[in-house]
Amino acid sequence: MIAFARGLAALALTLGFLLPAPAWSQASGQGEVEEKNIPIAVTQVAPGLFFMYHHEESNAAWMVTDEGVLVIDTRQHPRRAEELLAMIRRTTDKPIRWVVNTHAHGDHYFGNSVFKREGAVFIAHRDTAGMMKSHFGLEMKRRQGYFRQRQFDPKEVSVVLPDITFDSTLTLTLGGRTVELVYMGAGQNPGDTFLRFPKERVLFAGGPFSRNSWPNPSFTPSITTWVDILRKMAAMDVDIYLGGHGDIGRREHVLQQAKMLEDFDRGMRAAVAKGLSREEIVRTVRFTEYQDVRNWYRMNLFVNSYYHLLTTGRPENAYP
Ligand SMILES: [Zn+2]
Numbered sequence: 001m002i003a004f005a006r007g008l009a010a011l012a013l014t015l016g017f018l019l020p021a022p023a024w025s026q027a028s029g030q031g032e033v034e035e036k037n038i039p040i041a042v043t044q045v046a047p048g049l050f051f052m053y054h055h056e057e058s059n060a061a062w063m064v065t066d067e068g069v070l071v072i073d074t075r076q077h078p079r080r081a082e083e084l085l086a087m088i089r090r091t092t093d094k095p096i097r098w099v100v101n102t103h104a105h106g107d108h109y110f111g112n113s114v115f116k117r118e119g120a121v122f123i124a125h126r127d128t129a130g131m132m133k134s135h136f137g138l139e140m141k142r143r144q145g146y147f148r149q150r151q152f153d154p155k156e157v158s159v160v161l162p163d164i165t166f167d168s169t170l171t172l173t174l175g176g177r178t179v180e181l182v183y184m185g186a187g188q189n190p191g192d193t194f195l196r197f198p199k200e201r202v203l204f205a206g207g208p209f210s211r212n213s214w215p216n217p218s219f220t221p222s223i224t225t226w227v228d229i230l231r232k233m234a235a236m237d238v239d240i241y242l243g244g245h246g247d248i249g250r251r252e253h254v255l256q257q258a259k260m261l262e263d264f265d266r267g268m269r270a271a272v273a274k275g276l277s278r279e280e281i282v283r284t285v286r287f288t289e290y291q292d293v294r295n296w297y298r299m300n301l302f303v304n305s306y307y308h309l310l311t312t313g314r315p316e317n318a319y320p
């Protein structure tokens with residue numbers, strides 16, 4: 001494992017690159033983003049497989065083959081997708097053949113139109129496709145502050161739906177490389193898609209996993225199932241876990257997230273069982289032992305959402 005980690009670091013040093021953080025992140029005056037200003041990092045995690053980590057926003061990845069490129073998630077706005085395309089073009093001039101959208105949150109698919117223009121074929125789980133249609137208005141509403149802060153025009157965002165959907169598994173081959181799309185049920189979201197690269201021993205999990213980052217629980221039908229999925233992920237025969245947010249992960253980070261969600265679930269159930277009101281719970285249940293975890297500043301929203309699920313049996317942002 002140590003030898004492997006050293007190998008990975010060497011790969012990152014020789015083949016990865018760092019991009020300066022965009023100028024706007026110096027001046028986040030409106031409070032919509034309270035994250036550290038960490039430069040965007042692109043790392044080649046396996047030969048031809050690149051991971052883009054953007055701490056303040058969302059991650060993406062791409063696989064370069066002789067026959068073209070597979071892209072995983074397209075970021076939060078077409079302008080961000082243009083940046084992603086420029087990063088891909090630093091690694092290959094091959095055509096973009098496939099795009100997989102791992103889940104239907106706008107910060108992971110609002111850049112789709114840029115890759116549509118490039119001629120890509122889009123793939124997603126059936127429920128992700130459904131949520132892109134039913135939740136588009138909600139996703140746009142949730143991101144107005146972000147668009148304002150970045151001076152991105154919301155009108156540039158359009159829905160690009162998948163050309164191909166799948167229900168349980170789908171294996172893609174491109175240029176002699178193989179990637180397996182796997183659905184293990186609704187974790188963070190109905191439709192959460194895993195991409196497993198068996199030869200490279202890498203797993204990309206856009207929704208359920210985000211290293212050292214609080215995930216939004218307003219879409220999950222069950223945190224118990226979500227934790228179960230994380231434990232199944234941790235048991236998989238892979239070495240590298242890539243999430244929709246946060247840096248490159250290892251097995252221990254997947255297990256840390258499972259533990260954090262279990263603690264969140266237990267703490268919330270205890271507060272509801274005590275008969276505290278929604279307002280009292282939002283004010284007093286803070287999970288401060290996890291305050292250094294990315295996105296903790298949004299805890300009042302997370303507590304509010306999960307209170308909704310625990311007391312009504314339905315996710316706040318339910319699908320269907
Ligand atoms: Zn996200």
